[in-house]
Amino acid sequence: MGVENDDAEPPSTDHCWQLQRLRALDFELITVPCVTGTRDGANPDVSPFFLPESRQLLISSMTTSVGAKVLAEVYRLHHIPLPPITLQELLKRGPGASPAIAATLQNDPQALNKWREVNAPAIVTSAQLLHREVPIRISRRIVDLENLPDELPQAKPIVSLREQLLSSFDQLMSCPLPANLAGERDFMELHRKIRKEHATMHGNIAEAVQALKYEPQGLSESLDHFYNSRIGIRMLVDQHLAAQTPKPGFTGIVHNECSPMAIAQEIALKVRPMWQESLDGEQLPAIIVSGDEQATYRYVSEHVEIILTEVLKNAVLNSVAAAKRAGIGSPPPVNVLVSGGLHGMCVKVSDLGGGMTRKEANALSNYYRTATDPSCDGYDPVAEALERRAMGLDFSDSFGLRIAQLYARYFGGELAIMPMEGHGVETYIYMKCLTGDSELK
Numbered sequence: 001m002g003v004e005n006d007d008a009e010p011p012s013t014d015h016c017w018q019l020q021r022l023r024a025l026d027f028e029l030i031t032v033p034c035v036t037g038t039r040d041g042a043n044p045d046v047s048p049f050f051l052p053e054s055r056q057l058l059i060s061s062m063t064t065s066v067g068a069k070v071l072a073e074v075y076r077l078h079h080i081p082l083p084p085i086t087l088q089e090l091l092k093r094g095p096g097a098s099p100a101i102a103a104t105l106q107n108d109p110q111a112l113n114k115w116r117e118v119n120a121p122a123i124v125t126s127a128q129l130l131h132r133e134v135p136i137r138i139s140r141r142i143v144d145l146e147n148l149p150d151e152l153p154q155a156k157p158i159v160s161l162r163e164q165l166l167s168s169f170d171q172l173m174s175c176p177l178p179a180n181l182a183g184e185r186d187f188m189e190l191h192r193k194i195r196k197e198h199a200t201m202h203g204n205i206a207e208a209v210q211a212l213k214y215e216p217q218g219l220s221e222s223l224d225h226f227y228n229s230r231i232g233i234r235m236l237v238d239q240h241l242a243a244q245t246p247k248p249g250f251t252g253i254v255h256n257e258c259s260p261m262a263i264a265q266e267i268a269l270k271v272r273p274m275w276q277e278s279l280d281g282e283q284l285p286a287i288i289v290s291g292d293e294q295a296t297y298r299y300v301s302e303h304v305e306i307i308l309t310e311v312l313k314n315a316v317l318n319s320v321a322a323a324k325r326a327g328i329g330s331p332p333p334v335n336v337l338v339s340g341g342l343h344g345m346c347v348k349v350s351d352l353g354g355g356m357t358r359k360e361a362n363a364l365s366n367y368y369r370t371a372t373d374p375s376c377d378g379y380d381p382v383a384e385a386l387e388r389r390a391m392g393l394d395f396s397d398s399f400g401l402r403i404a405q406l407y408a409r410y411f412g413g414e415l416a417i418m419p420m421e422g423h424g425v426e427t428y429i430y431m432k433c434l435t436g437d438s439e440l441k
Contacts, residue, residue, distance in 0.1 A: 066166045074169060078139040085232050087298065087411055087434050091251050093236070094126045094243025095119035102246035116244060120181050126240050127178040127187055134191075137233050138169045144226040149216035157204040164201075168194045191237050201230075206399065215368035220402075223367050227399075227406055235300070257296040258433070260347050261338040263304050264289045267312060275316060285319040285331035285351075287312065295340025297433030303407045304431065307415065310404035311349045311427045312336070314364065318353025318425055325354065332424075344413065347429040354422065361419040365402040 083089065097105070097115070105112045116123060145162045146153050153159075171190060178184040205223065235253070243252040250256060268287040276284055315334040323331035332352035339346045363369040401417070408415040413431040420426065 291338030
């Protein structure tokens, strides 16, 4: 089952047509035409009548560049409930291919194109679902930014980000409903363009939070909603694209035999040179991976990679810091233990970095306390490539562990940090997985 993420119905507000934070000097009264009808047609019906006085919308004068109609549609769509994204539902998106067919299509572009034509109905249906769902999810991200506490909605980076999201929303709403493979290609090209435009999104949020003088109430909850929505959109789009290029061992982005042990070993190998460079060539601790090699499940392997990268980064830093304090050359090792269960996997990452207090451990996954320096341009914990996620060994630039917690919890798992003062830190990761076809019913 999915957990409470951005797919849950948003909490009710006093009025969906009215922003919650209004500053008399910064806002102007705009009467918005009532938007009705569905998104499935070429254009929504826009009533020529003005809204009743009770539904007049107060909109910031600096956010009207996209037009009042677009804003009205944002506030209408963000209240539409969507079903949770579960692993079971993810597997149903897009066409399926047997392992033998997937292997055949790997190095044969002509055969792949023919396979896509044969499976055009499933591909187009999947694109049509995205055409409906993604604007709803983006509208929630826009409203999440407006609902950030205190002065954050007026912060320049947040205003810029909101304008960017409004522009993306407008582009998606203006894109025709895909009716064939050509329409699907145009639609997905727009998604690729939007993803590139959103490359600085994480930096915008970190910059705005870093400028705060104190931690406002509700900050973590608001940013959790925002990042959960971002995770959900990326996952749906990536599943649609991956399902069109079948890969042996995968169903879209879902790895049929995901091995956390193999992923941990790969991370340790790939990121070590980058982390060593970030620490000016200092010696890094050995990362020792052990446990159940046979523990494999259906899961999104990229999620496991994101989670383990952030947790290992924290453990490596703790170990390096301990070696500096003790004046020794070789940092104590970091141990990764993988345990398989009937319906999920558990991973324990342990370091001997001297530990910390419970308060210090809680601060590791706190947005406000970890937004110390947003200048790490290449870093993004939700980036596609492992190399980009691994950049910047100083995890405090990134909200990294908080994002890792969101990924762990997205499908009903958990990430818990257990400090042992005077000894080290143990981090437990539990991921609920699919273990067989019976769970797809």
